Amino acid sequence: MPELPEVETVANGVDARVRGRRIQRVWTSGKPQTFKSTETEIVATLTGARIELVRRVGKTIVMDLLRTGRKPAQFLVHLGMTGRLLVSQPEVPWPAHTHAVLSLSDGRELRFVDPRRFGRLSVLTGTAVYHGPGKEPTTVSADEFSHLFKGRRLAIKAALLNQSILHGVGNIYADESLFRAGIRPRRQAGKLTRAQLATLHGALQQVLAQAIELGGSSVSDYVDADGVRGFFQLEHKVYSRAGQPCIRCGSVLKKIIVGGRTTVYCPICQH
């Protein structure tokens, strides 16, 4: 489901609702693959903690926790493809596929719901701050950005999706930024010119900023913490538009597979 703009929208929405609350009780579903730390460790770390801040790092939602008489900690939520974080009154029935419920000091519940179970919950304790696996696309400079792809033999689309290079970009924003930069998805990352990489850097930052402003892309069921859909899907120029005319030149958009993912591009506008 969610890439950087969607995760940022969720993190901001959750922050506005739970910041400053204390976690009084924690329930977990017992579905093992949902939990990257053990459920025992998650319950022990979260119970009694105060949520200081909710923010995004890459595609991960990070909750900074303060705990009286204990080391600070962080609660990491990765939404996978279908994960959602909901803040609800306790009398509202739990949706199907609810995997964790945090009872908060204001009486509400923070719920993690994930039908496909590709999402992951984990905790970190101590003062080390989570920085994610790669570079942050919204703040990386053009110079750092082009340096990331030096000597890389893989396709630029696959490189954009590789979270240990750049974290936060997924299938939608990879295709959308490559279209806006006029670059073919299968071009070898290490062979792009400095000028092309500078253009791609600009296109990516612009597309991410606009998507964040519009609350992300609601392609199927993605909604923010309040159940509100995003609107960036109205700005998709290639994603999910294979076979339709290119918005710029009118030729038919092509669908190929790159890095194991469906990829759409314009054979005329992208070189």
Added chain:
DNA sequence: AGGTTGACCTGGACGC
């Protein structure tokens, strides 16, 4: 080490 592929899951859309 860098790069590629398939497995992990459920549910919605589509065709017959």
Added chain:
DNA sequence: TGCGTCCAGGTCAACC
């Protein structure tokens, strides 16, 4: 209506 097939915003282990 129902059943089968395909597809989906993401990782990650296991290969080459």
